[in-house]
Amino acid sequence: MKHQLIRVLLPGPLRQHFDYLLDTQLDPVLNGDPLLSASQASIDDSAATPHQVKLIGLRVLAPFGRGKRTGIITALPDSTDCPPEKLKFAQLIDSQPAMTDSLQRLCLWAANYYHHPAGDVLFHALPILLRKGQPNQLPQTIHWQLTERGKKVSLNVVKRAKKQLEVMQQLHNLMQQEQPDSPVSQTIDEQLLRPAGQSRQPLLALEEKGWIESIERPAALDLPEEAPSSALTLSEEQQFAVDSINAKTQSEDKDKGHFAAFLLEGVTGSGKTEVYLQAIETVVAQGKQALVLVPEIGLTPQTLQRFRARFRQPVVVLHSGLTDTARLRAWQAASNGEAAVIIGTRSAIFTPMQSPGLIIVDEEHDNSYKQMEGFRYHARDLAVVRARMEKVPVVLGSATPALESLHNANTDRYQLLKLTHRASDAKEPTKILLDIRSCHLNAGLSPTMRDKIRRTLESNQQVLLFLNRRGFSPVLMCHDCGWLAQCPSCDAKMALHQNPHRLHCHHCDNQRRLPETCPDCKSENMVPVGLGTERLEQELAQTFDDWPVLRVDRDSTRKKGSLDKILQQINAGEPMILLGTQMLAKGHHFPKVTLVGILDVDGAFFSGDFRAGEKLAQLVTQVAGRAGRGELAGEVCLQSRQPEHPQLQGLLKQGYNSWAQQELELREQALLPPFSHMAMLRAEAINADSAKKILQPMADCLKQISSGSLMQMGPLAAPMEKRANRYRQQLLIQADDRRSLHQAMAILLNQPWLQPANSRYRWSIDIDPQDLY
DNA sequence: AGCACGCCGACT
DNA sequence: GTCGGCGTGCTC
Ligand SMILES: [Zn+2]
Ligand SMILES: [Zn+2]
Numbered sequence: 001m002k003h004q005l006i007r008v009l010l011p012g013p014l015r016q017h018f019d020y021l022l023d024t025q026l027d028p029v030l031n032g033d034p035l036l037s038a039s040q041a042s043i044d045d046s047a048a049t050p051h052q053v054k055l056i057g058l059r060v061l062a063p064f065g066r067g068k069r070t071g072i073i074t075a076l077p078d079s080t081d082c083p084p085e086k087l088k089f090a091q092l093i094d095s096q097p098a099m100t101d102s103l104q105r106l107c108l109w110a111a112n113y114y115h116h117p118a119g120d121v122l123f124h125a126l127p128i129l130l131r132k133g134q135p136n137q138l139p140q141t142i143h144w145q146l147t148e149r150g151k152k153v154s155l156n157v158v159k160r161a162k163k164q165l166e167v168m169q170q171l172h173n174l175m176q177q178e179q180p181d182s183p184v185s186q187t188i189d190e191q192l193l194r195p196a197g198q199s200r201q202p203l204l205a206l207e208e209k210g211w212i213e214s215i216e217r218p219a220a221l222d223l224p225e226e227a228p229s230s231a232l233t234l235s236e237e238q239q240f241a242v243d244s245i246n247a248k249t250q251s252e253d254k255d256k257g258h259f260a261a262f263l264l265e266g267v268t269g270s271g272k273t274e275v276y277l278q279a280i281e282t283v284v285a286q287g288k289q290a291l292v293l294v295p296e297i298g299l300t301p302q303t304l305q306r307f308r309a310r311f312r313q314p315v316v317v318l319h320s321g322l323t324d325t326a327r328l329r330a331w332q333a334a335s336n337g338e339a340a341v342i343i344g345t346r347s348a349i350f351t352p353m354q355s356p357g358l359i360i361v362d363e364e365h366d367n368s369y370k371q372m373e374g375f376r377y378h379a380r381d382l383a384v385v386r387a388r389m390e391k392v393p394v395v396l397g398s399a400t401p402a403l404e405s406l407h408n409a410n411t412d413r414y415q416l417l418k419l420t421h422r423a424s425d426a427k428e429p430t431k432i433l434l435d436i437r438s439c440h441l442n443a444g445l446s447p448t449m450r451d452k453i454r455r456t457l458e459s460n461q462q463v464l465l466f467l468n469r470r471g472f473s474p475v476l477m478c479h480d481c482g483w484l485a486q487c488p489s490c491d492a493k494m495a496l497h498q499n500p501h502r503l504h505c506h507h508c509d510n511q512r513r514l515p516e517t518c519p520d521c522k523s524e525n526m527v528p529v530g531l532g533t534e535r536l537e538q539e540l541a542q543t544f545d546d547w548p549v550l551r552v553d554r555d556s557t558r559k560k561g562s563l564d565k566i567l568q569q570i571n572a573g574e575p576m577i578l579l580g581t582q583m584l585a586k587g588h589h590f591p592k593v594t595l596v597g598i599l600d601v602d603g604a605f606f607s608g609d610f611r612a613g614e615k616l617a618q619l620v621t622q623v624a625g626r627a628g629r630g631e632l633a634g635e636v637c638l639q640s641r642q643p644e645h646p647q648l649q650g651l652l653k654q655g656y657n658s659w660a661q662q663e664l665e666l667r668e669q670a671l672l673p674p675f676s677h678m679a680m681l682r683a684e685a686i687n688a689d690s691a692k693k694i695l696q697p698m699a700d701c702l703k704q705i706s707s708g709s710l711m712q713m714g715p716l717a718a719p720m721e722k723r724a725n726r727y728r729q730q731l732l733i734q735a736d737d738r739r740s741l742h743q744a745m746a747i748l749l750n751q752p753w754l755q756p757a758n759s760r761y762r763w764s765i766d767i768d769p770q771d772l773y
Numbered sequence: 774a775g776c777a778c779g780c781c782g783a784c785t
Numbered sequence: 786g787t788c789g790g791c792g793t794g795c796t797c
Contacts, residue, residue: 008797012774018797065796066776082797090797120774756774760791 005080006055008062008071008090009119011131013756015749017118018071019080020062020090022055029092057097057104061133062090070133072099072122074108098126098136100335103352106386114767115745116375124375125350127328138218138332139325143187144203146171150211163202167193171212189220221314221333229309231281232274241417245279248393249358250286257288257357257392261384263364263409264397265657266419268625272397273303275419276360277310279395284313284340288357291334292343293379296320296368297586301564304343313340318348346371349379349386356390359383364396364405365618366586370770378768380405399625400618400656403664407674410664429596429627429634431620431652433643443539444531444599449637450543456595457547457575461632464590465536465579465597466623470553471495472535473528476503478518480525485515489725497555498534508724531599533579540577552580585623596627596636601648608719609772610672613647613663621656673768677738679745680772681715681731683763688721691729694763698748699731705747709740719773726762732772 004022055073062071070093080087099107099122107125111118123131130136144167155172158164170193174186194200206212234242241264248260266272280290294303299319307315316330316339333339337354344351346369361369361383369379380396387394396405396414409416422428436446444467445453453463475493476485485494487505494503494510504511517524528535537551550566557563570578573592578584598620620638627634640648651659668675683694695715702710711734718728735741745765748754757763 010774010796014774014796016797020797062797064775067796069796080797086797088797758774758792 004055005077006060006073006090007075007077008060009074009122010062010064010069010071011119011123013117014119015117017074018062018064019077019082019087020060020071021087022060022092023089027092029095057099057101058095059093059098059130059133059136060090061093063088070123070131071119072104074104074118074122093133094136096136098130100352102386102389103350105389106382107350109385109389110375110377110382113742114375114377115749115765116377121375124347127331128324129328130331134328136332138336139329140216141219142190142214143217143220144171144190144193144212144214145187146175147211147213150206151175153211158206161202161205163199164206167202167206168211187215187217189217190214192220218332219329221316221329221338228312231278232271234274234278235271235419235421235423237417237419237421238271238275241275241419242278242282244415244417245275245358245393245395246282249279249283249288259388259391260393261387261408261414262393262395262417263401263405263414264395264417264419265401265406265409266397266399267422268399268622269422270399270419271423272362272399272419273306275417276362276395276397277307279358280341280360281310283357284311286357288355289334289337289339289353290341290358290360291348291351291353291356291383292341292360292362293348293369293383294343294345294362295366295586296345297583298363298366299343299345300588307341307343311340314338315341315343318342318344318351320345346379349382353390356392358392359387359390359394361394361396363398363586365398365400365402367615367770370768372770373764376764376766376769381768400621401660403614403660403667404674406657406660407664427633429624429636431624431636431638433648433652434637434639435641435643436639437641443543444536444639445597446639449597449639452595452635452637453544453577453597457544457577460575461594462570462573462575462590462592463577463595463597464584464593464623464626465540465577465599466581466585466619467531467533467536467579467599468581469495469530469532469600470506470534470555470581471504471532472498473532474530475528476514477527477529478521478523478525479527480523481518481521483518483520489722491720491722495532496528498538499555507720533581536579536599540579544577548574548576550576550578552578552584554581554583557583582619585619585626588626590626592632593627594632594634596623596634598623598636598638601638601640602642610667610670611770614660617651617656617659617663620651671734671736676734676736677741678735678767678769679733679741680766680769681733681763682718682728682766683715683730683761684723684726684728685761686726688717688727688729690761691715691727694761695729695731697753701748701751702733702744706735706740706744710735710744730773732769 002024004024006020006022007017008020009017055076058073060071060073061068103125107121108118111121155165155168158168170188174188194203245262248258264272264275283290304317314333316333318327318330331351334342335352335354342348342351361380364380371377383394405414408414434446434448439446456463473496476496485503487494487508487510489510490505490507492505492507494505497504501514502511503514518526533551533553537549540549550569552566567588570590601616624636627636650662681695681698683691685691685694692715699712699715702712712731714731715729718730721727733741
């Protein structure tokens with residue numbers, strides 16, 4: 001067969017596929033007939049023809065409209081609907097699939113589940129360089145290895161040339177480490193032998209002597225220099241957890257593990273990471289790979305170091321801070337099996353693995369796993385789907401599991417593994433509610449709180465204060481007439497910032513100078529109203545002027561490296577006040593902090609979203625875990641105007657899990673997730689009416705096709721209707737079971753009258769929305 | 774998404 | 786008379 005028909009998906013919002021022809025004789029990538037060779041048939045797919053095995057997953061360069069695009073082959077159809085005169089030839093880019101079968105299956109599953117165009121999903125899963133059609137080759141660098149003569153030469157001969165000796169020592173060490181099953185190669189990347197611009201001279205001299213030679217090889221991954229650190233002794237609970245996971249990763253028939261989902265619910269400091277590490281060791285020892293997902297900011301150098309220090313095999317990282325080249329390199333290492341452990345944030349769930357063995361999702365409750373625009377997937381949920389497809393176990397770990405996950409554990413879809421003891425025997429911090437209704441607040445602090453802060457500082461310990469409001473004050477008001485600084489583009493007040501001295505809208509990034517006089521009454525009496533982190537910082541510095549105050553929020557950490565610097569200062573351990581937004585609550589441990597204050601509990605609790613309580617409970621529990629480790633007992637104080645609120649009381653008295661179980665009962669009564677399922681349709685346009693006109697026909701259509709099995713709310717104006725000069729409407733769909741919701745949405749999206757989103761009328765679909773606005 | 778084509782208002 | 790606004794439709 002000379003002209004193979006291929007079905008291709010292209011990036012972009014197009015919901016269709018496109019068929020092309022492939023010239024199997026002339027395509028330069030195929031030079032010869034690998035298509036027909038039986039040896040190309042993969043082991044796991046005996047039913048497929050050799051063609052399918054070989055071509056599916058390869059990228060092509062395809063003529064499209066007036067230009068060319070990168071596409072991915074997803075099928076080899078026998079015939080096509082496309083009229084023959086339109087059918088064009090595409091050219092192969094890859095000789096090896098850029099995407100494994102199972103990964104492509106995951107993408108297509110996700111595209112279907114989230115109702116997002118498949119081509120877009122597929123390309124989302126690829127590193128940017130591959131999206132652009134760059135070759136999927138390992139970047140080659142120069143490596144050095146010993147020649148046969150070089151292996152025999154005594155190091156004494158060269159001991160006078162210090163640099164040369166170092167090189168020879170490194171290469172000889174490598175030779176001695178040689179083990180049959182070890183992945184350690186016998187060559188060293190020149191970049192490692194000659195760090196940061198040192199001379200090549202020693203290398204050339206050794207080459208001249210005939211002791212070493214250079215070869216081109218894929219660039220080195222960072223490998224640990226030291227012997228791996230040893231495993232820690234496990235508690236009984238930890239051991240049980242590790243054994244349970246191992247039971248699924250180890251199996252008689254070597255090749256295949258088993259799917260199983262575990263919820264590892266471990267209080268802060270109970271050693272979840274050690275459980276991960278030991279479970280991974282089992283997997284890596286079988287030559288398989290582990291994928292570890294971490295929250296956006298959870299990838300601290302300490303955590304990474306801990307993983308790197310544990311394994312002889314390469315540990316690669318995939319996060320948003322990498323350059324395109326570095327990201328491709330890590331992705332390739334995962335894909336070709338060089339990397340044994342892959343650690344990454346949300347999008348790393350799409351990393352291909354040569355031989356997957358285990359998937360871990362750390363801090364599985366974290367919101368950063370849900371993408372909030374474009375392709376709105378949830379990486380934790382996809383992790384479970386992927387684990388099932390790859391037939392490997394998945395471990396979801398958290399001190400404060402999402403209610404969805406707890407519900408899955410309650411209903412035996414997940415196996416619950418509990419770690420109830422803090423490893424270091426540290427005492428549970430005490431939690432106190434401070435009633436701020438009847439007392440005078442100064443700098444947002446009740447007298448009791450101020451008192452506690454002072455005492456903590458005086459005993460040389462650190463204080464951590466949470467205030468989830470950036471800037472100096474959330475509002476600027478005219479004292480005389482009540483005028484408020486409003487954002488011209490949003491239905492929101494502009495926040496006052498000190499540095500630079502500006503009004504700033506947090507919703508659209510609008511910035512402007514402060515008016516010197518009130519625009520309405522010309523009064524000069526403009527007053528900041530409310531408390532933000534900048535203002536709190538100032539006032540704390542005055543009140544507690546013997547101690548430093550460190551502010552950690554998006555504004556104070558904007559510059560690269562400044563967060564690290566602040567964290568270093570904190571870890572130096574001097575008594576001080578740390579004050580910050582949510583940023584501080586995640587991932588960091590502050591052993592010297594013994595007092596934690598949460599200043600605006602109520603704001604979070606009554607925000608209208610049904611998940612607000614869950615978010616707050618998680619925050620409180622997470623920060624409580626940060627306070628006091630070792631011998632110092634911690635204390636957590638919550639300021640509230642509703643201290644008698646039963647939810648709040650329950651959380652403090654009984655802890656997260658029993659709070660969560662009660663909350664689950666409430667959700668069940670109210671038929672809220674996880675006892676029902678939601679989809680949110682959002683639309684925005686230049687005026688409120690057009691936005692509504694996008695959603696109204698959708699609402700009508702859904703009403704018709706659902707025959708009462710769906711509940712609809714809307715279309716309604718979003719809680720903040722105008723944002724960045726666009727008016728926003730939303731339509732919330734709720735159903736008892738997933739299937740009818742999914743079907744209804746699929747039918748809706750198939751309606752011919754439905755026009756795709758464009759720059760004028762934007763709309764989007766969000767399955768399992770995280771926020772209801 | 775891009776990109777062309779095409780049809781109306783307002784400018785040298 | 787043209788220039789350019791963006792609505793509409795197509796891309797294998
Ligand atoms: Zn005024
Ligand atoms: Zn704004």
